[in-house]
Amino acid sequence: MSASRLGIKEVVEIIVETFPSAIFSAENDIKQTFLNLAVQNRCEKVFNYLMYQTGNHRYIYLDHIGSYDENSILHLAASLAPPHKLNLVTGAALQMQRELQWYKEVDKFISPNKRGWPNKDGKTAAEIFSEEHRDLKVEGEKWMKDTANSCTIAAALIATVVFAAAITVPGGNELDSGYPIFSKESAFTIFAVSDATSLFTSTTSLLMFLSILTSCYAEEDFLYALPKRLCIGLVSLFLSILFMMAAFSSTLYLVFGQKKAWVLLPVAAFACLPISCFVLLQFPLLIDVVSSTYGSAIFGKKSDRPFH
Numbered sequence: 001m002s003a004s005r006l007g008i009k010e011v012v013e014i015i016v017e018t019f020p021s022a023i024f025s026a027e028n029d030i031k032q033t034f035l036n037l038a039v040q041n042r043c044e045k046v047f048n049y050l051m052y053q054t055g056n057h058r059y060i061y062l063d064h065i066g067s068y069d070e071n072s073i074l075h076l077a078a079s080l081a082p083p084h085k086l087n088l089v090t091g092a093a094l095q096m097q098r099e100l101q102w103y104k105e106v107d108k109f110i111s112p113n114k115r116g117w118p119n120k121d122g123k124t125a126a127e128i129f130s131e132e133h134r135d136l137k138v139e140g141e142k143w144m145k146d147t148a149n150s151c152t153i154a155a156a157l158i159a160t161v162v163f164a165a166a167i168t169v170p171g172g173n174e175l176d177s178g179y180p181i182f183s184k185e186s187a188f189t190i191f192a193v194s195d196a197t198s199l200f201t202s203t204t205s206l207l208m209f210l211s212i213l214t215s216c217y218a219e220e221d222f223l224y225a226l227p228k229r230l231c232i233g234l235v236s237l238f239l240s241i242l243f244m245m246a247a248f249s250s251t252l253y254l255v256f257g258q259k260k261a262w263v264l265l266p267v268a269a270f271a272c273l274p275i276s277c278f279v280l281l282q283f284p285l286l287i288d289v290v291s292s293t294y295g296s297a298i299f300g301k302k303s304d305r306p307f308h
Contacts, residue, residue, distance in 0.1 A: 009045040016050075039106060040076045042085040044298045051109070052300060070120040077106035078129035080136065090288045092139035093230075096222040097292060099136070103129055104223070105299045130219065141217045144226055147285075148212040151237055155206040158240045162198040162247065170251040187250045194247035202240035208233035227293040234286045241278055245271040 012034055038046035071079075080086075081099060089095045103125075107115065116124050123131075170191065171181040182188040208229045215221055215229075249271045253264060 009043075009049050012046050013049055036073060036076055039073055039102070040079065042081045042102060047105075048299060072110075072114070072117060072119070072125065074103075074106055074110050074115065074125040075119055075123075075128055077103045078125040078132065080132040086136075089292070090285070092136055092143045093141075093222055093226060094288060094292050096133065096136050096140040096219075097227060099129075099133060100219065100223040101298070133219070137217070137219060137222070140222055144212055144215075144217075144230070147230065148209040148233070151233060152206060152209040152213070155202045155209060155233075155237055155240065158202040158237075158244055159199060159206060162195050162202065162240075162244055165247060165251070166192075166195050166199065170254045182254050185254060187253045191247050191250040191254065194243040194250065198240045198243035198247060201236045201243065205233045205236035205240060208236065224293065227289050231286065231289050231293065234282060234289070238278055238282070238286075242275055245275060 016034070032040070034046065035050050037043075038050065081102070086095045086098075089098050107125075116126075118124050119128075169180045169182075170188070174181055180188060212226060212229050212233070215226060217226075249267050252267050
């Protein structure tokens with residue numbers, strides 16, 4: 001049982017293959033099986049082995065009452081994960097997402113007529129989930145709003161700057177026709193495309209972060225809706241910074257580059273500075289959000305080794 005509690009899948013695998021009846025054995029004091037302990041302690045490797053590599057045994061597990069207080073396997077999934085497991089995930093919002101992923105994974109194996117079964121205290125799994133994750137939900141909401149607030153300011157500033165740059169084009173306009181003086185230059189085309197793209201992406205980013213700030217923050221929102229908006233917002237913000245730097249660099253080239261080519265080298269170097277800062281500071285967060293939301297799931301069959 002300790003192997004299941006600690007997430008040592010190899011030991012559980014050896015025990016179950018050597019003594020198949022051990023699947024249904026339980027600790028005498030708390031009456032919990034391998035699967036109960038794996039879910040309660042968020043050991044996905046043990047859970048995947050028991051649920052996806054032991055054939056039809058899984059349906060027998062899930063009909064089993066999990067412990068002395070009549071908590072089903074879904075009640076255990078609804079309980080708050082141990083702190084050392086929660087801390088493996090970055091940010092309260094993503095921790096809430098991981099808890100929802102566990103709850104949904106166990107829930108899909110439960111018969112519909114048993115999902116609303118109460119424990120001895122008369123509480124359903126959904127009620128326990130809401131109660132035990134109330135504080136984490138509040139922390140996740142604060143984390144999301146703080147992140148969105150910071151990024152909203154940056155997106156608004158970029159949108160303001162590139163919109164102004166589109167009106168006051170570099171070099172000015174011809175008095176007769178009103179066309180930009182540098183309209184035939186390749187660098188001007190780069191400026192126009194980059195400036196417009198930066199405006200569109202910064203506006204998209206701004207709208208995404210505003211939608212996060214105005215969200216109702218229901219529990220289900222943390223599973224997919226909020227992380228998806230955060231992903232789109234961060235990617236759009238990165239692109240807006242990238243194209244803003246391209247527009248700025250092309251403007252300097254139009255004004256100074258044709259006569260002072262040496263200006264281009266320091267301009268290109270310094271243009272990479274804000275992009276590099278964003279990558280270093282925000283890219284790890286983006287990777288965590290994308291991998292947690294769109295990456296390979298932690299659940300599912302992870303081995304083709306047959307169960308005998």
